[in-house]
Amino acid sequence: MAWVASGQQENSFYLLFKWYEDFYGPPERSDLYFVERDYGAEGEVRVRFFNTDFQKKLSRQGQLWCQSFGNKVSDNAVYFFGDNNFECSSIERILMVLQDSRRRELETFDGYLGLRCDGEKRAQCATVASYFCGIQYMKELIYSMVERDGGENAVHYLHTDEFLRILNRMLDRIDEDRMGELALLFRQLAESFCFEPAKTPFLSRNTGRWLAEQTERGQVRWLRLGGRTGQKLLRKLYHQCAPAVAWDVFHRWQGDVYFTVFYEAPSRELRRGVYILSRFEDQTGLDVTDLFWLENIAGGVAHLCDGEFFDELLDRLLAAPSRSAMLPMGGEEVPGDLVATYGYRLKESFEKYTRGFR
Incomplete structure (x- = not known):
């Protein structure tokens, strides 16, 4: 299972992978990556793995917090996007709202996200933008890896074929040509929500x-x-x-x-x-x-x-x-x-x- 969150830098986001032996049990392990595009929108995609060895140096309380990080991510996603009812995913619901709000996107999502503060609405829209960027970036990385490592040999490298199947399944629901447009739209929505409190005007x-x-x-x-x-x-x-x-x-x-x-x-x-x-x-x-x-x-x-x-x-x-x-x-x-x-x-x-x- 993979989770995405927006990064502070432009064209960047975090990816958390949780690996399960039993889907209904706790994850066997989790890996956190930072993904960014160097030198602007046309640069090369870079992936950095977060080494978690630093946890050994933390206090017992700090280690417990890090151990519960995966659960905190899950709880945060449920808080932002709600539980999946297995009939319509959270992204599909958001796209349905988007389809019914042409030229009134900011007003509509302001109401759709309800009483959450602007900072949370900003983070949520930025994360949705990162979701669409993530699909583009990961597909770009996989195809560049296949091209670099020689086709057939690369198919079995790092479960490349499995990743491709997952990406293609996602693209069946969303038009691939709209990925960039949707990422830009939600990034602009995120920037439209206020970020810092203003002084008395x-x-x-x-x-x-x-x-x-x-x-x-x-x-x-x-x-x-x-x-x-x-x-x-x-x-x-x-x-x-x-x-x-x-x-x-x-x-x-x-x-x-x-x-x-x-x-x-x-x-x-x-x-x-x-x-x-x-x-x-x-x-x-x-x-x-x-x-x-x-x-x-x-x-x-x-x-x-x-x-x-x-x-x-x-x-x-x-x-x-x-x-x-x-x-x-x-x-x-x-x-x-x-x-x-x-x-x-x-x-x-x-x-x-x-x-x-x-």
Whole structure:
């Protein structure tokens, strides 16, 4: 049985082989390899074997961790891709999702992968890309070995014929001509998910003009959050981002809450995620207008944005007709992660109310 994981370097991945005497028993041994293409996309494929003799120098705890590495890989694959039902493999399910989401791949896989953080979604898409690269690389290696070692003699070398049968069986399900295209697509998807948390963003006047223009054209759609769910959400966000202001939200509620979702980053200042624009009257009678951004990197992170155009944008929204949405309650939750849960529910509501407009 073979497992693949993406590497940090471009055009690289890891291959773990687990050898079984009894398929339902523990593996007899496992071998780990690092595979990369030297000097860019057209270079030679290199395979490096990981020597595990270093384990003898580790503490007892470290040795136990290394011994359980194979099980950890299996558990990780089940967590990412689910159990195989022997009718449709994980890759086939992913290709079916891909087929139904032409030109909306990032948005679709964002929803397909659910509440996992962006870092995990990035790793999963990169691993799928490595899967397609792995098939290409291994076939290239085997055929170069056959050519170099002289045909018939090479067929029995390192179980070459067995590897070829496995690869051809995989290629029966996936068009070989699409391997490079699929690898590139999933690599681009991986790069589209945020990798590192951003600092509290400052949104410039140019961003404000862009948002206003795109809102008027209907390219950016805002939904008004109906009922008292907006007030409840704001209290929780202020408690996280600006606790000193949170008490004002408990004051006599006269406020408005709008939100929109960017499934991919439209600019360097506007990252992907959920944006919540709100205004309410504080205890002194003054209006407070703020923009929150919910990102999903390592769990949900809420940011209170800085900028000078929030009042103007909200005035535009209040002056124009808008659709109201309710915040779905219940359903899937991230334990102990309020921001990620609210972000997921807002995205779910946004998808429901804007499906016919995109």
